[in-house]
Amino acid sequence: MNEFEEFAASFLYGCVSIALFLLGLTFLMIVYRIIKGPTLPDRIVGLDLLVVVAIGLIATVGVGSSYTLYIDISLALGLVGFLATVAFARFILNRGQAKDFIIMQEVKKSDSLEGPE
Amino acid sequence: MPLFGVEATFWALLSPFVAAALSPILAKTLKHNASWILAVIPALAFLQFLSFVPGIAEGQTFKASLEWVPTFNVNFSIYLDGLSVLFALLISGIGTLIVLYAGGYLKNHENFGQFLSFLFLFMGAMLGVVVADNIITLFVYWELTSITSFLLIGFDHLRRSSRRSAIQALVVTGGGGLALMAGLLLAGFAGGSFEMSELINSGDVLRESPYYTAIFILVLLGAFTKSAQFPFHFWLPNAMEAPTPVSAYLHSATMVKAGVYLLMRMHPVLGDTELWMTVLPIFGGLTLLVGTILGLRQTDLKLVLAYSTVASLGLLVMLTGTSDPIAIQGAVAYLFAHSLFKGSLFMVVGTVDHEAGTRDLNRVGGLFFAMPITAIAAVLSALSMAGILPLIGFVAKEVLYDGTWHIVNGGLWTAVAVLGNAMMFAMAATVAWKPFFGTKVKTPKQAHEGSILLIAGAVTLAVLGLLAGIFVASVGHQLLSPMTSAVLGIPFDEEMHLIPTYLSPALYLSMTTFALGILVFMYMDKLRALIADALRVIGWGPDKGFDQTLDLIIRFGTTLTQAIQTGSMVTYMRATFSVIALMLFIPMILTGNWPVLEGLGSLYAYEWFITAIVVIGVYAVLTARYRVTAIVLLGIQGFAVALIYLLFGAPDLSFTQFMVETLSVVILALVMTRLNLKPTDARSLRGKVFDISLSVLCGAGISMLLMSVVQLPFDATLSEFFTQYSRSVAHGRNIVNVILVDFRGFDTIGEISVVMVTGLAVLALIRVRPKSNGTSNTEKNR
Amino acid sequence: MNTLIFRTVAPYLSALMLLFSVFVLLRGHNEPGGGFIGGLIAVSAFAIYGIACGVSAVRRAMKYHPMSIAASGLLLAVLSVMPSIFLGQSAMTSQWLAVPFLGTVIDLSTPLFFDIGVYLVVVGAISSIALSLEERAD
Amino acid sequence: MMTAIVSILTGIMLIIGAVFAAGAALGINRLPDVYTRMHAASKAGTLGSGLMVLALGLYSQEWDQFMRAVATLCFILLTAPVSAHLIARAAYVVGYKPCKETEVDALSVIKKTDEHHLQQ
Amino acid sequence: MAATKPAIDMTAAMVTEAVPLADWLLVAPILLTMTGGALAIIFRKKPATQPWIAIAVISLVVFSNIALLNHVLTNGVVTMVMGSWPPPFGIAFTADPLGALLALMASIATLCVAVFAMDSIATNERRYGFYPFLLMLLCGVTGAFLTGDIFNLYVWFEVLLISSFGMQILGNEKVQIDGAVKYAVLNLIATTLFLAATGLLYGLVGTLNMADIAIKVQALDGSGPVLGLAALYFLAFAMKAAAFPVNFWLPASYHTPRLVVAAIFAGLLSKVGVYALLRVMVLLMPEGRDWLSSLIGLVAIATMLTGSLGALAQTDIRRLMGYLVIAGIGAMLAGIAVGNEAAISGAIFYAMHSVLIMTALYLLVAFMFQISSTFSLREIGGLYVRSPMGAAIGLVLLLGVAGLPPFSGFWAKLLLVAGALEAGRGWVVAGLLVSGLLSTLAVGRLWIFAFWRGGNEHTVDGIQALPIAGSAEPKEISLTIWLPLVALTGLIVLIGVFPEGMMSVSDYGAKTLLDPSTYIASVFGGTQ
């Protein structure tokens, strides 16, 4: 192994570590949004993003552990994550049209939504 | 030698059951005349037992055995000695007469066949009780007598009082039976054998066993309930709800004596101890007095007889309790006499009832000319009951006085016996005098002499009582002394005389008895009123107590059940998890096997983040105010768990978890789309605190258990095997999948069964609709 | 959800997912995957198709009642347990048959059929649940 | 040598991808309403993950893995906008208002004139 | 550069000797019921053929189980390891007398219920699964009785549980749904505990095969968390078996499903819990059982008493039967608490008896309802007049459940009392006797109310018994009702009068449980 290769290996290791750390932070931020809401669509957007980021995380873990077969899990996650989003979108639509108490409350609040912080 | 050999006894034992099966068929075709044919069966059995008498009189005993349940040492074994043969003779002999009598008494009754069937079943059971050698077999028969007596007492089941009496008898005798089971088993273990014949020969083994008291109490409970000893006496008079043939047979001559039989049978091993000689006479004496006192106040002839039976049983128990040979000889003689005269008297009363339409003392009188044969039978039997020469009752009384008088401190028992006998004298007089010789009263029905079926039994037994008195020496030698020997466990053969050979104390006591008896009879009405007043003042008795106890038990059951089964799911869950928490911690507390907080290891930063997301997710689900928020958060928690699987080398798991979590969330969302639910968690603060503590406790318990497991070294043999052969033998590189479809494929086949059935169950939940909302309509569907 | 965009994309997505599900099923013996996961992906495919185009479209697409599919899956799994009875072996002893086909050797094996059975059961049962839930809404 | 270059490339792609993902997460936390947040999620998120997946495909240096990475990427690209569309539409139909700063709302005009327009 | 296949010692990897065809009897019931269940689902739209599929399949299962029991009694404990993988690696199916006996009884009870249900289950309920559920329930139950692998046992538990859920809600009435919620949630908690305990056990001993566990647990000698696990298992199975104080689900739900369903529940489900207790507490974790025996005894007594007192407190005869089930569970637990040969044998005998009699009792309730159209003890009456035959069957069954001779329950009680006496457990004996008395009272009351009482009598509180319509011919009771009732009653009497067969099997079963060496030898015999 020459110097360059050694550098490359440690560079990759560093990158993976940083990426994992960043992704972990990302997760926490997304979770914060999901918990905080304030509206249901906000949470759904959060969940959708969470799945997308998880796909990235799986890929990163795959690089870190050299198990490239993780790519299939990413693929599957992409498929089902979409399904979850669809289902929730449908939920919002149906409940909203059924004048769901909570959704109506949220809608009312969204009228007075503040602009960017 | 026995008529057809000892083994033929098995057929004799089986025969009543055959008769029971035949009864309904024959009764259907032959009506009451079926009695004539069916009576042959017990008669043959009687002959079979009779054929043992000479041998037994010479001191022989007979045994035979068939295998029944060898695994538990239960044999279908019989033991014939003086005790069992005399009982068997009474049962089969009187049984024969009763079958005939029933033909007359229940003539044209629509359920006559059934009745005979029950009667024969009872006969078979009772024969089994007295003949069985194996204590388990004995017990089986014992309980059978309870069941059949239940059926017979309740025969007239549309009457509430019949049902009450029936269940009362079942509960009292059946309950006693349960105790007896324990007692017999304990005796069997202590004595080292389940065969009565071996047990009674092992003499002191039981008496010296540490379980003696327990055995004694348990056996006594069985015997006392069956033989209606105070305070369990109340069921017997109530059992008079049964048709008279039943009263005559079960509740005077045979079943109620099963308890006495048992005490006598076990006397060689349980008797002759301080406890025995204290408890039995006390309860026997009490029963005697209570029975006579209560009997005196009755005006229903059948009840008079019933209480006198209670009294007689008390007397028998008292005598057996003395463990004195002479007294026991007296008891044996009295038992024999009682069976004859009481059976006869019951039949007489039944005939009167049947012919005159009433058996109330105040509504019958002067029937002698209308039914002379019945009257003669009544007089003969009453004389025997009163203990008057030359009937067997007299001899019995002499011997028993003789017995009680000469034992140490026997004065009290003698006094009790005299008092009791005097009152029985009065009762006998009541039964025989007023209905037949008192002033003529208009009865509900124009009385005629009963049919041959009705009178044959009473007359036979009455005459037998007379003959037995006259030939008492022979009867004593052939039947009574062998029985006494059996009870004592040692040979006993004292000659019996009808005419006292000398002016014994017994004779004086007899005189006293007569005098007292006449006195009582003369002041009968006043006495009756006095007793009635006294009882009214007391206002409570075991009979009433039975009802109260029953109600109390049911109410207690109801209260208890309501307290436990509140119908509130929340309570159920709290209770369940409380128990879980207890079961998690108790072992740790008791064994002191707490896990240590070590081997924490370290997680990488991103692992921490993901773990944190699981925790945050769970916490957020708990605190989420809106259900959909909770669902989304649930999904997050699930995804995080899936990532954990991924990070720890379980891609398949992770894969599945992602899919499952998503689909769960999707289905949740699909379902929730249709629900309009209130969002809040309506728990009180106190409830919340309780629930939080409970769940934290459970969680901590499981956590600690898991810790203590994972801190031990791990045995990975299984996985090593799977890894080794996954590709080379099972042709798969993904070891997890190979485990799923090959190594442990049977888990998977069960798992897919679950999945398939779930699909069907959901379909059933959604597709099948109740036909209507009214319960009545839908219940018809069941 | 009757939106043009979704309705247009969904069928292709579903077809793609179905393909993917078979892929996951078939290679499960060697790589992550297998009948169960494959089945779930197929269910997801049908779910998306159903949400976009309606339950009846899915039912028509599946042709047979999903529960029948599930039941036949179980039958297939049970059958794949049986062959060893003729060889004097224990139940579920796997049988392997290498079939040369177009220059490649295909491993036909009882575990493969077993896994296909799992796949069918999951597809049938879970889609039955999803469809019946959806239908109540209509 | 090849491996080393691939490694460095992979590392860079991972970092960039992670940064985009973090940006998306930041975006959904900082942007004012659900519609604007969706912009962040559907664009930066998708690109971020796509990069990381491609990185893995590249890193494997195997054709089939790389193809699958591309397939994954395509799939994400196919679904992400549809998801965004569905959420946005559902939110809008139900009545979630955009933030105050949203001056133009062409959809609201339509909605008012044609009540049935957006019905499911 | 593919590595060459390493040399494999095939004898270490697989069982190579031929398996006798008779050993397939171990899995035959499962394969048959699964096939039947699948076919019944495929023929969902043909309600007329479904019962026949079920009856045919269950009859085959009965025959197969008879052959299996015979196989076990002649050749000793039988084992087959799935996939020819040597134990403890493959999943072993092991039939000892206990398992084979209970499997047989379960199939008989199921057959009776299948026949009974022909008339009583509405067509649309049949289409949506009565027979498939029944078959899969039997599949799960038989699997549970015959498997020799603890995790596999969990799987079969779930199979039978989900099938029971399906049956519970057939009809979808309010009361059923309500009952199902309680039944399902509480049972789920129980199985989850079971699963958790199994995971922990695997973590502790590293194996799942029961024989192997028995060996490894013995080696641990009660150290470490073994006792904690035993407690957890005990709790999980006690919940399944409906032992006090975790029996809430049973009274809350058993009166709600269709009566045929309740019959099969009462006959099979709680017995599976008892079976698992016997298997796990006695065979696998004897130290745990010893350690817990006082607690188990207390639980047993409390269960018996709450059961029999509860039975006395009921107005609805279906609920009354539910409490009788609980009382019976208490008796079996008493056997486990005592733990000597007689007591375990008694518990096995009782379980066998209970399968038959509890099924029969619920069928009897259905029969009673058929005539009287009521479940209320206040309203019911006059059945003796309408059907003396039914009254006779009722009497046999009710006295039988109270443990009176000459019916099968007596022998079980006898063994239990004998065992407890031998072990000097006076309290257990007292519990058994008192509960027996209370049960006798309860069933006696039921019988006199329902059968003996006239059709138009008033109860003390003034409610009149429902008059039985008409007085001439009783309502037509079809053969499908008589046949199973008479068959079960006949079996109960037959076993009561000739108990030796069952007694010897129970005794053999108890011996096998108490001395696991034969069980272990059967599993490992081929390889060690």
Next chain:
Amino acid sequence: MNKMVFLMNLLLAAAWGAITGSFSPLNLFFGFILASISLFLIREQIAYREYLQRGGKVVVLAASFFLELVVSSWRVLMIVIRPKIQLRPAIIAVPLTVTEDFEITLLANMVTLTPGTLSVDVSEDRKVLFVHCLDVPSPDETVDGIKNGFERQIMEAFR
């Protein structure tokens, strides 16, 4: 069988090859069979549609799209890391020239993935695409951008 469907089938078979990572004849053949089954399942939705006529344009479209995606993501990133976010969001209506479902969908999706725009809905009559814009100083400019950008490219590629 319809030619287009056959093409689609071939494409899916190729996708299979890509997913499984093996372009051996057998695998492609197998993929083809699977693809036909999949297509059969969704047969109702794909009959008689015409698309994918000009492969070359497709590639151009794809390339420009990827570029836009990167730019768009970059812009979002830049916006969100600004210390103070100042936005003028808007929902604008884009009149559509494309008429086919497929084209509309493609356009809408591309719009979503490109800078500052997000498709919210298509009008019932398929004539208007409603687009949410993150930051629009002038809505008309954005509308023109979409119409002259992707819409034109799509029309070129698929007509």
Next chain:
Amino acid sequence: METLFSMLVGILFAGSIYLLLSRKLVRILLGIAILGNAVNLLIFTAGRLTRDVPPIIPVNNYLPLEATANPLPQALVLTAIVISFSFLAFFLVLGYRAYQELGTDDLLEMRVAEPKEHYEPPLGY
């Protein structure tokens, strides 16, 4: 590591039990969902943890090159996941039907099977 995960499992259990103890049907359903995860993670942890290395044999080998994660618990958890998923699906529908039929999501109000008015059984004979 295992000890830490034991705590995580405990937290999951505690959370799910808290939900199960609730009066509201929806919360119980959520509790059931978490309970499944909790017990699965428990089994996974009980089989000990190994980072990264999945139990998959490389294409060119007959044995894994390094020590892999323990495959058996993974298989067990897989089975358990599937089962708990099935049950969850059933429970969800059951809950939905319960709400539909009984008109409430409050368990304290679900008293059809065991109604509040509880009769004393008939006394007497």
